[in-house]
Amino acid sequence: SRAGLATVLVQQLLCVVRQIMAHVAASSAASVACVAPWLLTGVALGRSSRRHISTGSLAAAVMPLRNSLLAACRGCRAAGIPGPAVVGSASAMLESQQHQQPSESDYQKLLRSLGANRSSRAVPSDNAASSQPGNQSTPCSTKGPLGSWEDVHRQAEVAATWPSHPLVPQERLALAAAFVAQASSHFRKTEAECGRILCDLYEQLCTEGANPRVSNRTVSAVHCGVVAVNSEHSLEAACREVTELLLRGHAVSVASPQGQALELARSLTAGFPAPLLQAVELGPMSTLPQTVRAFRGTGFSAAELWAERVPPPDFGGHVLLPQEQSMSPCGSNLVVAHGMCSAGAAFGLVQALPADEAQCGSSRILGEEAADLARFLPVTDNTGAKVADLLDLLWTIHGAEPSQGSPSPLDSIVSIEAAHKHFILTSSGEVPEDVVKAALVAVASPLPREKATLHLVGLGGVSRGNRPQLREPLRSFLAAVHQAKGKGGGGLHWQVREHADWSGFCDWLHTGALEETELPQLFATRRQLEMEVRRRCAQVGGVAWPSLFVAEPFEQLRRWTTICE
Numbered sequence: 001s002r003a004g005l006a007t008v009l010v011q012q013l014l015c016v017v018r019q020i021m022a023h024v025a026a027s028s029a030a031s032v033a034c035v036a037p038w039l040l041t042g043v044a045l046g047r048s049s050r051r052h053i054s055t056g057s058l059a060a061a062v063m064p065l066r067n068s069l070l071a072a073c074r075g076c077r078a079a080g081i082p083g084p085a086v087v088g089s090a091s092a093m094l095e096s097q098q099h100q101q102p103s104e105s106d107y108q109k110l111l112r113s114l115g116a117n118r119s120s121r122a123v124p125s126d127n128a129a130s131s132q133p134g135n136q137s138t139p140c141s142t143k144g145p146l147g148s149w150e151d152v153h154r155q156a157e158v159a160a161t162w163p164s165h166p167l168v169p170q171e172r173l174a175l176a177a178a179f180v181a182q183a184s185s186h187f188r189k190t191e192a193e194c195g196r197i198l199c200d201l202y203e204q205l206c207t208e209g210a211n212p213r214v215s216n217r218t219v220s221a222v223h224c225g226v227v228a229v230n231s232e233h234s235l236e237a238a239c240r241e242v243t244e245l246l247l248r249g250h251a252v253s254v255a256s257p258q259g260q261a262l263e264l265a266r267s268l269t270a271g272f273p274a275p276l277l278q279a280v281e282l283g284p285m286s287t288l289p290q291t292v293r294a295f296r297g298t299g300f301s302a303a304e305l306w307a308e309r310v311p312p313p314d315f316g317g318h319v320l321l322p323q324e325q326s327m328s329p330c331g332s333n334l335v336v337a338h339g340m341c342s343a344g345a346a347f348g349l350v351q352a353l354p355a356d357e358a359q360c361g362s363s364r365i366l367g368e369e370a371a372d373l374a375r376f377l378p379v380t381d382n383t384g385a386k387v388a389d390l391l392d393l394l395w396t397i398h399g400a401e402p403s404q405g406s407p408s409p410l411d412s413i414v415s416i417e418a419a420h421k422h423f424i425l426t427s428s429g430e431v432p433e434d435v436v437k438a439a440l441v442a443v444a445s446p447l448p449r450e451k452a453t454l455h456l457v458g459l460g461g462v463s464r465g466n467r468p469q470l471r472e473p474l475r476s477f478l479a480a481v482h483q484a485k486g487k488g489g490g491g492l493h494w495q496v497r498e499h500a501d502w503s504g505f506c507d508w509l510h511t512g513a514l515e516e517t518e519l520p521q522l523f524a525t526r527r528q529l530e531m532e533v534r535r536r537c538a539q540v541g542g543v544a545w546p547s548l549f550v551a552e553p554f555e556q557l558r559r560w561t562t563i564c565e
C-alpha cells in the first residue's frame with residue numbers, strides 16, 4: 001500500500017542520512033557572551049503611562065549570533081549570477097566526468113549500498129545515474145509532455161504521506177551540507193560559500209542548550225519547493241536557494257530548461273533521495289502545481305514569473321539588471337532581488353524561545369512619542385511584547401558587518417535596512433492594531449528612514465478631487481504620526497495615498513508602484529487580500545504579506561527589513 005511504501009521509504013531515508021552525518025565534518029564555533037549595545041527593557045503602552053512591557057534576554061541571546069546572521073543573509077546579490085565563462089568551465093568539468101569512472105564519496109557509497117533494497121525512482125543509485133542519465137532524478141521525463149511538472153507532482157504525493165518531516169534538524173543539516181559539497185565540486189568554491197555560511201549558522205542553531213532563547217525554527221511538515229533557473233548560467237547562483245529550502249525542511253526540485261542546463265542540474269543532484277532533492281525539466285509557470293509551497297526563480301524577472309498566476313505563499317527570485325535599471329537602494333549591486341528574496345533568508349531559519357520570567361529585565365518608558373501613539377491601541381491589547389521583541393532584534397542586528405578575509409565576491413558589507421511598508425485601510429473609523437504597532441516600532445527604531453504608506457481605499461473624495469473626510473481616531477493618529485520625530489529626530493517618513501476603490505488600488509500596483517524607488521511590501525489589516533492584488537504586487541517585484549506582527553519575532557524581522565550588500 002502507499003502508506004506501507006512511505007513507511008519503508010522514510011526508514012531508508014533516515015538510515016542514509018544518519019550515516020552521512022558520520023562523514024560530514026562538524027565544526028562548532030564557540031559563542032562569545034556579549035552584552036547588547038542597547039537592550040530594550042520595557043515599553044510604555046496603552047492608555048496609561050504606567051502600563052509596561054518587559055522583555056527577556058532576547059537581545060543578549062542574539063548578540064553572539066549577530067555576525068553569523070548577517071553573513072548568512074548574503075545572497076546572490078553578492079555572489080552574482082555567473083557569466084558564461086564560469087558555467088562553461090563547469091560544463092566542461094561535467095563532460096569530462098562523464099567519460100571517466102568517478103571516485104565515489106562516502107555519501108555515494110552509502111546510497112549505492114542501499115540500491116538493492118529501494119526503488120530507483122525514490123532514491124536513484126549511482127549506477128542508475130550513470131547508465132540511465134535521462135532517468136536520474138526525473139524518471140518520467142520521457143513519458144508524457146515535456147515540462148509537465150510530473151516529477152514535482154510525484155514528489156508532492158510522496159511528501160503528503162509523511163506524518164512529519166522524516167529528518168531531524170541535524171540530518172537536514174547533513175543533507176544540505178552534502179549538497180553544498182557536491183555543488184562546490186562543479187563550480188568555483190567562492191560561489192558555493194553562501195550555502196556553506198547558511199549551514200554554519202544552522203549548525204550553531206542546532207547545538208542543544210547553546211542558547212536558551214534562540215534555536216532553529218521548528219519544521220512540522222514537508223512542503224514542496226521549486227528552484228527554477230532560466231539557463232545553465234544561473235545554476236551556480238541558485239545553489240544557495242536550494243540550500244536554504246533544504247534547511248527549512250522543503251522537498252526541493254531544481255527546474256531547468258531541457259539541454260545543458262538540465263544535465264548540469266542532474267549532475268548537482270546526482271545520488272540524492274529524489275523525494276527530498278531532484279532535478280526536473282522546467283515547465284510553464286501557468287501550470288506550476290498548487291502543491292508547491294515555496295518558489296525561487298534565478299534569472300527570471302518578477303514580471304515574467306507572475307504575469308498569469310498568483311504566486312505561492314513563499315516566493316522570490318533574482319535577476320541581473322543593467323546598473324541604470326537597478327531598484328536597489330543599497331548602491332551599485334546589479335543582481336536585484338525581488339519578492340521574498342529581498343528579505344533576510346537567515347531570519348527564516350531562526351526562532352525565539354520563550355523567556356524565563358525570572359530573567360526578564362526591569363521596564364522603562366521610551367518617551368512621550370511612543371505613549372502618544374500607543375493610546376490608539378485597544379485597552380485590552382496584550383501583544384505589546386511583539387513590539388518589544390522586534391525592537392530588541394532591530395537594535396541588536398542593525399549596523400553593518402564588514403568584510404573580512406581574503407578578497408572574494410563575498411567580501412561585501414551586509415546590513416539591514418527598513419523596508420518600505422504599505423498598509424491598506426478601508427475605514428477611517430478605526431486604526432488597525434498592526435498599523436499602530438508599526439508606528440510604535442518606527443518611532444523607536446534604530447534604522448534610518450522608516451518609510452510607510454497608508455493606502456486609503458474607498459473612503460470617498462478621491463473621484464471628486466477632494467481629500468476624504470477622515471473620522472476619528474484615524475485623523476488624530478495621522479496627526480500624531482506626522483508630529484513624531486523618531487529616534488534620529490528626522491521624523492517618520494509616512495505618507496497617505498488615496499484610491500477611489502479596489503480597482504484604483506490595483507491600477508496603482510500596475511503603474512504607480514513601478515515609479516517607487518523600493519519594491520512594495522504590502523500588509524493586510526482587516527481583510528484577506530484578493531488574489532489579483534497578490535498577483536499584481538508580486539508582478540512588480542513586491543510581496544503581499546498576510547500580516548506583519550506574526551507570533552515569531554524573527555519572522556517579524558524578516559518582513560520589516562530588507563538586506564543591503
